[in-house]
Amino acid sequence: MSQQTQTNPIDFQTEGLQPEFLISLYKNLLKPRMIEEKMLILLRQGKISKWFSGIGQEAIAVGVTMALQKEEYILPMHRNLGVFTSREIPLHRLFAQWQGKASGFTKGRDRSFHFGTQEFKIVGMISHLGPQLGVADGIALASKLKDKKHVTAVFTGEGGTSEGDFHEALNVASVWQLPVLFCVENNGYGLSTPTNEQYRCDHIADRGLGYGMESHIIDGNNILEVYNTISRIAESIRDNPHPVLVEFKTFRRRGHEEASGTKYVPEDLMKAWEQKDPVDNFERFLVEKAILNDEKISEIKAAITHEINENLATAFDENDIDSSETDQLNDVFKTFEYQEINSKEELREIRFIDAISESLKQSMERHEDLVLMGQDIAEYGGAFKITEQFVEWFGKDRVRNTPICESAIVEAGMGLSIAGIKSIIEMQFGDFVSSGFNPIVNYLAKSYYRWQQEADVVIRMPCGAGVGAGPFHSQTNEAWFTKTPGLKVVYPAFPYDAKGLLNTAINDPNPVLFFEHKALYRSIRQEVPQDYYTLPFGKASIISSGTDVSIITYGAGVHWALEVLDQHPEISADLIDLRTLQPLDKESIFNSVKKTSKAIILNEDSLFGSVSSDISAMIMEHCFEYLDAPVKRVGSLETPIPFAKALEDRYLAKNRFESALLEILNY
Missing domain, CATH: 3.40.50.970 (Thiamin diphosphate (ThDP)-binding fold, Pyr/PP domains)
Structure with missing residues (x-):
């Protein structure tokens, strides 16, 4: 010494x-x-x-x-x-x-x-x-x-x-x-x-x-x-x-x-x-x-x-780097070879919320090291009881209650991915994602592009208004993320789509924001296969076909549009449920607009900076010569979401859609 x-x-x-x-x-x-x-x-x-x-x-x-x-x-x-x-x-x-x-x-x-x-x-x-x-x-x-x-x-x-x-x-x-x-x-x-x-x-x-x-x-x-x-x-x-x-x-x-x-x-x-x-x-x-x-x-x-x-x-002797536009775009996401898995079992009618829970359970069985993280998701089963009994089935190592710290848990998901483990993070309410915004848009979204490290993380986002929950529990903030290259954004409207798309999201090695509208959880029912199946990203669902107008929407907007069309059987409309916003099924949108010559885009979010704004711009750029009317956008008021039912009803785009649809048809 x-x-x-x-x-x-x-x-x-x-x-x-x-x-x-x-x-x-x-x-x-x-x-x-x-x-x-x-x-x-x-x-x-x-x-x-x-x-x-x-x-x-x-x-x-x-x-x-x-x-x-x-x-x-x-x-x-x-x-x-x-x-x-x-x-x-x-x-x-x-x-x-x-x-x-x-x-x-x-x-x-x-x-x-x-x-x-x-x-x-x-x-x-x-x-x-x-x-x-x-x-x-x-x-x-x-x-x-x-x-x-x-x-x-x-x-x-x-x-x-x-x-x-x-x-x-x-x-x-x-x-x-x-x-x-x-x-x-x-x-x-x-x-x-x-x-x-x-x-x-x-x-x-x-x-x-x-x-x-x-x-x-x-x-x-x-x-x-x-x-x-x-x-x-x-x-x-x-x-x-x-x-x-x-x-x-x-x-x-x-x-x-x-x-x-x-x-x-x-x-x-x-x-x-x-x-x-x-x-x-x-x-x-x-x-x-x-x-x-x-x-x-x-x-x-x-x-x-x-x-x-x-x-x-x-190093100095090495030529300056050269890369094509295709090379750059191809490296935003890790290549995902989608595997279509079809159902082999009978259908039975379940709620939207049940479809989400079934997907999680069957995915936990399929991916033996998949980890769920979120506030109160263990014994309590989550704010909406989606993971009820999961601790009994999979144990607390894989079904983890977290402290109230959205940022650190998103980061932990990134760390799990680096170590080769998939994870799903539940935001108790999609509004709370703002507390974890930085690691989502700056870490998860950019890691593969920067150094080819995938962020194998799904973030579940219970979202949306219509339930009288006020400014901090009612937002639908998908546009925060569709703007960010490197993130995939999924927003189903039906139980069948929710289950199949969530299964695909979990299989995908890239970061996925999965939006689940709270107002649909227990109000929408549909026949859904009992066993495991997948649905592809980037493929819209054509719910109805027509010649008068193209209605382009997603989430709760799909059901609002269906209500209006039920009230107006004389309207012949293409009703397009986008299902995924990133990737977006541009082909289905353009083909429909070229056929009908009129387009109306409905989203629950307020208009400025919304998904509808980008879709409108794309239609104008690619389908202008086919249009017989200006592209119409319908969204909610440019205010935070109010609590009182009368104020919330006035806020939502739902109550403006019918008049906007009739206006474009009569143009």
């Missing part, structure tokens, strides 16, 4: 560590520093566009990575270059990634460290920081369900701990006792904002107590303290799954990114941390202990320099 020397401000404890291993630690610590120094030169030369420096913090990334097993996932930040190099990612691929070349990890679609790689069990960050914490929960949940005895390590900075996702993720990990190592690099500043303007507790580690979680404070500049402590913690997590919060005290010696500079840092503070440089001090220590000498250090540095230059040359 060494003793702290006067010349070294860091106390390195080497007990139990062999010289060969200490040298490997040194090499892994030195490599990211030397790469960074090279990148800063290239930045000044204009050969790379941006750089987020981790100089001064290398010991954390390297120590944590070397303490973990190679099959254990790490979710790093953009300053954790040492994670990538310690996992031995070929440098030319890293350099190509930073230059937007094809041999990188995102086909030029994202920059720096915003990527993941299953090969090296690394899941890179997104700029919103917080979501990766919940994703780590999902990966750790998969490890626990499969009894892998793995640790999942996730990084964030002290600034990121102010985000709600941090608190949600810690709470979920604690409640579910997940094997997650939460690594907080406290470098004193969130960009330029000091910690005294970020939080009021003495240490971020203090927050662990509030979540019933073990926590530690580690000198983040001491590579041996990081490695030894994390090794012990990781082993305890593997033996007994539980989350641990670790705060690493360190300092970022460069700006947030190079253009930011460091003028906001007091000079004496910068000098104090320069004296605690993790690379220089460890090198000095190894020399003092005669483990290294100048000749050996020069040899190591020469080898790393050669490796950097050789791999840089490979």
Whole structure:
């Protein structure tokens, strides 16, 4: 065991560590520093566009990575270059990634460290920081369900701990006792904002107590303290799954990114941390202990320099990326080979809500590791009793009550997908999805396009008005998601469609928002096969055929249109139930409009920015010469949804549809 020397401000404890291993630690610590120094030169030369420096913090990334097993996932930040190099990612691929070349990890679609790689069990960050914490929960949940005895390590900075996702993720990990190592690099500043303007507790580690979680404070500049402590913690997590919060005290010696500079840092503070440089001090220590000498250090540095230059040359020599429009569009979704499964059993009449429940039950039987997550879905059976008895049938591991934290649960679904497990998340009401909006539109929707990682998640969305539930339990917010490439949106109107389409949604490896209109749950009945079957996405249902007008709608709008047509048997109409909004059956729409020459689009949502607006625009672009009247849109009032029945009736598009239909017919 060494003793702290006067010349070294860091106390390195080497007990139990062999010289060969200490040298490997040194090499892994030195490599990211030397790469960074090279990148800063290239930045000044204009050969790379941006750089987020981790100089001064290398010991954390390297120590944590070397303490973990190679099959254990790490979710790093953009300053954790040492994670990538310690996992031995070929440098030319890293350099190509930073230059937007094809041999990188995102086909030029994202920059720096915003990527993941299953090969090296690394899941890179997104700029919103917080979501990766919940994703780590999902990966750790998969490890626990499969009894892998793995640790999942996730990084964030002290600034990121102010985000709600941090608190949600810690709470979920604690409640579910997940094997997650939460690594907080406290470098004193969130960009330029000091910690005294970020939080009021003495240490971020203090927050662990509030979540019933073990926590530690580690000198983040001491590579041996990081490695030894994390090794012990990781082993305890593997033996007994539980989350641990670790705060690493360190300092970022460069700006947030190079253009930011460091003028906001007091000079004496910068000098104090320069004296605690993790690379220089460890090198000095190894020399003092005669483990290294100048000749050996020069040899190591020469080898790393050669490796950097050789791999840089490979990356620079690679041609700039070229990609067709077709290639780009084809990579928005993972290819899904739809398998049509037809019913072989008798029909019997059931309600819409029963069709949803049957689909879930039969899918849980078909996919043995499928996980359901949502508020009150276990013993209580969910707000609408759709999952009643599911705990008895499938157990609490697979039917999981969640805390009230939509964001973290969506992220956990993403983590499960990364680990190879499908999940279904129930939003208790579709309105509440706004609390989980960020990970849906920025993580689930973009992951496959960015680094070919599918988000095998279905989000069930009980939605819609007509039940007197007011502004926060009545929205139909499908247009929030049809706007976002990378999401599929399904919105059935009948029990038969609901069951078959939900089965397909669960089979599809892409993220699906599945809208279920609450007013239809117990009011609509239909004959439905008892056994398992599927229906294709992107294929509308032509409910009636006619020549006078094309009525295009979905969800409750289908039933509103049927009521009006029943009252007007003289109207000969194509009634098109879209069933899925993304993908959209444009062919059926266009063929119908070309036949009838008139089109009216009905949706429950308010008009501006609605699905009907896009469909109207498409009809104008593709069918203009066939039209005998302007395309008519019918939607609800441009107000939030009121509670009182008289106000709700006046709000809904239902009561304006009949007059609008007659108006276009008489045009």
